[in-house]
Amino acid sequence: MFQSPLGHLSEDYDEQQHIGALRWEDEEGGTIDTLIAHGDELIIGRDPFVMPWPRSGTCKTFPIPIAVDANCPFISKLHFRIYSVIFDKTDPSVQPLIYCEDLESRNGTYVNGLCIGMIGRERLAYLLSHGDVIEVRPNWRFKFHQPSLSSPGNCRGNPDDIECFQDLYTIKKDRVLGTGQYGTVYLATDVATSKQIACKIVDFSKVADHPYDTSIVASAEERVKLQREILILSRLNHPHIINMRRAFFSETSMYTFTDLAPGGDLYSYIDRNDGPLSDCHARIVARQLLEALKYLHSQGIVHRDIKPENILIMHTNLGGRVVLADFGFAIDARPKGGRMLSRLGTSGYIAPEVDLVETSNVGYTSAADMFSLGASIALLLTNHSIAPRSQGTQVSQIQLEELFSDLEKDAAWQDLTSRALRFLRRLIAADPELRMTAEEALEHSWITKPPTEAAAIEQCCRKMVQYWKRRDTDEVVIELPQRQAKELQEKSRRSKSKIPDASSSPYFSLERHLHRRKASQRRTVLEGLSKTNSQFVTTNDVSKPTRLRIVSTHGSDIFGKSPERPVKGQLSGDEEGLLISNTQYITSSAAEEISRERAADSQIEADCQSMSSRCNTQNTNQKRTRTVLEDPEEKNLRDEVAKNGPKVAECERAQDRNHEEESGSSAT
Structure with a gap:
């Protein structure tokens, strides 16, 4: 007997058989224990005996009426339910997950004071933990008990x-x-x-x-x-x-x-139904998975590990939303040209070309996902794997045809419709070129016909995503x-601190005995001279100049003048030479070009050019100046004046004629 904070449970409670218990505290203060076994489902409400949906499989439903008054406004006919998800029945260390789900009640269901659902809201199951309190306000309380396995x-x-x-x-x-x-x-x-x-x-x-x-x-x-x-x-x-x-x-x-996926994975979903799903139910699940792969492949992503364990159920009722999970093997295949060379996947659901990729070196494409999806849908319809895990998937198209022939003799495969068989054959093909894409599979007759059923399935799929919202x-x-990195750096710094040497002292050090003393450079030179009988030391070193090489520059202005700056000796290697003049000049080439243009117009300009040449000869290697180009606008203006203005020589001759005329007139 398990003792819990809730008090003693019924003597019928068996930890090997039962997975939990629900204790109801009625209006009069009494308590009633309801034990929960594997696959049990508890329906609590005012009239829980009428079930609006069909029950199948090993799921056992236990109605629990809690209202004395049949017209009680606080409790709905079907108020909430308790169900479990068991991932592995054979492993006792895997604890079942027990959920509480509001059945769209008018008054709502509360767990630990939190409203988990009511009419008009999305039906989301709440995962219960030991000691949780479920309330139907104002008067009904339930305490949940589940022993912890670890x-x-x-x-x-x-x-x-x-x-x-x-x-x-x-x-x-x-x-x-x-x-x-x-x-x-x-x-x-x-x-x-x-x-x-x-x-x-x-x-x-x-x-x-x-x-x-x-x-x-x-x-x-x-x-x-x-x-x-x-x-x-x-x-x-x-x-x-x-x-x-x-x-x-x-x-x-x-x-x-x-x-969180309150419906478990596809394996537990099939086990809960105790066998394969109906054709219509399987089509609802298949359509959702095809929509997921259509979107996934349009983004260039290949999942590479589609199997029932990686298909999660968000709701356990018919028409619940299905999602694709576990993208640990997924990859963006676009940078690789759409082909992959890694052998990844799960035996029984892996495509043949993936299983042989290491020997063929051909690679595979997103068609491998369609093979895995076909194997998962076959499990939905038949509750059998097309290729047992012990056999692997190294099969050819002929072997697959033989496998299909053998499988179709099985009772589960004989119950499949002809459309479902054609659909599976188009997905489970050894040649990836013969497989349907996700878009083609959505247009297959198994999904689109008959029209009335296809319309109902499409409406159901639209309804299940009405509460879904894009990530904001x-x-x-x-x-x-x-x-953590900073802490490790600090720890490393402290660990590297030096430990004092116990043998060291001002007079004696262990280093003298551990490391041999190197010979001095003077002794090495003397030993070399004694061996060569030479008075000079040979060396391969090339002396490097330590004095700056100064190149003097000179310039001329428009009058042929150039300032003189004699160099006061050479500078040492550590000194910095000042090669900048305080006056702005134009370059010598520019001055010479200006002089050539004006030589024909004026003798004065020719004299200026000659003077400039003499000055340049005298000042070569003696001036350190910085020259700056003349402003182009000033140059053009001066050229225009030189061409159109009166020449200096003509002005002098005109002035001489005027003096002669004045002298003649005065003599007369």
Whole structure:
């Protein structure tokens, strides 16, 4: 007998047979224990005996009427239900997940004071934990009991990392949903909406290159694979692909927050129905998966691991939303030309060309996803795998035809419609060129005919996504502060501090005995001279000039003048020569060009040119000046005046004639 905070349960409770219990406190203060076994479903309401949907499989329904008054306004006929999702019946260490779902009641259902649903809202199941209190207000209370199969452990995440996003998400450290090779999935809560979500925490130290490596640096290859998944999911936004709300990563860990799937995976969904789905039910699921692959392949993404475990169910009732999850093997195939060469996937669902890629070196395309989808849909319709995992998938088209012939003799395959068989043959083909694409599969007669059923399925698919919303932010992947790296640097710095040498002293040091003293340079030179009997030391060193080489420049203005700046000796290597004049000049070539243009017009300009040449000869290698080009506008203006203005010589001759005329007139 299990003793819990709820008190003693019924003596009929068996931990091997039962997975939980619900204790009802009635209006009069009495208590009634209802035990929950594998596959049981509890329906609580005013008149829960009338079920609006058909029940199938091993699911056992137990109606629990809780209202004395049949017209009680606070309780609906079907108010809420309790059901379980069991991922592995054979493994007792895998604890079943038990959910509470409001059945669109008028008054709502409350868990721990939180309204989890009522009419007009999306039907979202709430994952129950031991000790939760379910209320139908104002008078009805239920306490949930579920024994824990494992002792609570420490959360894998770094407390400093979790503190960075605690205002957005809260991780329930004592509620583990599953464990994998590198990470652990915990139950979490969105702080803003109080909605339950899943948080996968990956510890990079678990994927280190060496098993004995205790550093936080993980294998680069494995770390890239883990980060590639969140980068791909951050690009995707579709109602039939798992919604990654946000992902945080640091140098030690990675935290991925996704929607919770209260319906389990496709395997548990089939087990809950105790066998294959009906043709109509399977078409609803297949249509959603085809829509997901159509969108995925349009983005250039290939999943490469489609199987029932990676297909999640968001609602357990007929017409529930289905999503594609686990993108750990997914890749953007566009940079590779659409072809891939890695052998990835799960036996029984892997395409033949993928299984043989290592020997053929031909590669494969997104058609491999269509083969895996066909194998998953075949499981939906028949509850049998087309290729048992022990046999693998190294089969040819002829072998697949023989396999189909054998399978069609099975009773489960004989119940399939002709359209369903043709649909599966077009997907499960050994030649990838013969397979349908996602767009072609959506137009297949199994999906589109008969028209009345196809219209009903399409309407059902539109209804199931009416509450789905696109992700409202593009900032999905967030890097956390590098706190751990700073701590390691500080720790490393402290560990590198020098330890005093006990043998050292001012008079004696152990270094004299550990390291041989090098000979002095003087002794080396003397030994070399004694061996060569020479008075000089030979060397291969090439002397380098330490004095600056100064090149003097000179310039002339329009009058042929150039300032003189004698060089006061050579400068030493450490001194800086001042090669700048305080007066602006034009270059010698410019001055010579100006002089040539004016030589024919004026003798004065010719004299200026001659003077400039003499000055240049005298001042060669003696001046250090900086010359600046003359402004083009001033040059053009001066040229115009020189051409059109009176010449100096003509002015002098005219002046002489005037003097002679004045002298003659005065003599007369």
